Amino acid sequence: MRKRALLAVIVALLLIGAYGAYVVSYPKYPEVKGCVNPFVVAKPVRRVQENWSEVHVFFKLATSKDFWKLAKPWDVDYSHVKIVKHTIEYNGEKITMLAMGIPLKDGKHVIALYEFSKPVQGVKVRSYLLEIDNTPKDQKSNATPVIKTVALTTNGEYTATSSCTHECTSDSDCGLFSSCSKYCCNMNWGCAIDCCISAGRCGLVCAISIWIDPRVCIACVVANCAWCISADSSCCSERGATCISSTPP
Numbered sequence: 045m046r047k048r049a050l051l052a053v054i055v056a057l058l059l060i061g062a063y064g065a066y067v068v069s070y071p072k073y074p075e076v077k078g079c080v081n082p083f084v085v086a087k088p089v090r091r092v093q094e095n096w097s098e099v100h101v102f103f104k105l106a107t108s109k110d111f112w113k114l115a116k117p118w119d120v121d122y123s124h125v126k127i128v129k130h131t132i133e134y135n136g137e138k139i140t141m142l143a144m145g146i147p148l149k150d151g152k153h154v155i156a157l158y159e160f161s162k163p164v165q166g167v168k169v170r171s172y173l174l175e176i177d178n179t180p181k182d183q184k185s186n187a188t189p190v191i192k193t194v195a196l197t198t199n200g201e202y203t204a205t206s207s208c209t210h211e212c213t214s215d216s217d218c219g220l221f222s223s224c225s226k227y228c229c230n231m232n233w234g235c236a237i238d239c240c241i242s243a244g245r246c247g248l249v250c251a252i253s254i255w256i257d258p259r260v261c262i263a264c265v266v267a268n269c270a271w272c273i274s275a276d277s278s279c280c281s282e283r284g285a286t287c288i289s290s291t292p293p
Contacts, residue, residue: 079214079224079285080198082164083274086141087133091268094127094142101125105146113202114155114173114195121147124260126267134164143270145263152176154191154259156266156273171197172227174266175206176258189258191233193284198225201289205229208284218287225288228273228280233262235279239272240265 096104101122105111126145131138139161146155157171173195194206208229215223237254241247246264253260266273275283 079212079226080165080167081226081275082158082160082167082170083271084276085134086164088271089131089133089138091128091130094129096125096127098122101127104144108157108159108169109200110169110171110197111146111155111157113197113200114171115146115148115153119148119150121149121259124257124263126263128267130270132160134162137162139164141270143267145265145267147259147263151257151259154262154266156270158270166199166223168199169197172266174262176262189233189254191231191258191262193227193229193231196225196227196286198288203286203288205284205286208282209286210284211286213285222287222289224285226275226283226285228275228277228282229284230280230282231273231277232279232281233265236265236269236272236277237261239277239279240269243269243272245269 101120102117105120106117111117124147128143130141130143132141133139141161142157142159144155144157146157148154152175154174154176155171156174157169159169160167162168172193175192175194177190177192192206195202195204197203203225205227212218212224218224237246237250241250245268246261249264250261271277272279274280
């Protein structure tokens with residue numbers, strides 16, 4: 045028992061040390077310019093489903109500053125994490141976007157994490173904390189669960205969004221070294237799921253899980269179909285805008 049406890053402490057210290065070193069050396073990204081929604085200016089080309097081990101996923105999340113702003117690695121339901129690597133076109137160049145749908149153990153939240161190989165209008169990492177309310181107002185109703193964006197990060201900067209803020213209409217409303225960013229407060233997830241299924245993705249997963257464990261369906265959709273759930277998607281029923289910090293040049 046003592047050896048196991050000592051090993052656990054050593055692993056924990058190594059993990060904390062690795063994360064600390066990562067945060068200290070966290071790269072400085074370009075200034076985020078304009079009311080940025082990277083899914084509007086980037087065009088999807090192709091995608092590949094990734095099958096990472098739970099250990100691989102754990103260490104990826106443990107070294108992500110954006111993920112730590114929304115949850116902790118031990119909060120994750122690793123059995124249902126979805127990872128898709130997308131090739132996208134931006135400014136005439138093909139780059140990659142790693143998309144992760146990350147259900148949490150609490151049964152109420154899913155994190156959508158997007159990491160670009162090169163900044164898209166300054167955005168290197170964008171993530172969303174989605175909250176699920178699967179209790180229908182009418183108990184006889186089979187309506188799709190209500191899902192709201194309660195927080196987002198951009199390049200490690202955290203912003204709470206649970207009240208659907210409308211802080212800005214342009215960068216000039218945000219002051220120096222900040223920019224206006226749009227996000228979707230309330231998504232019509234029936235529409236988003238249909239959009240994703242129409243693209244040939246997540247049909248079986250959502251058919252099986254949407255009424256039993258909506259986290260599984262939502263994790264699949266956010267990993268495979270970011271364009272269906274962006275603020276400019278026709279499936280977004282309420283949009284917000286918030287000021288985010290940007291790195292000065």
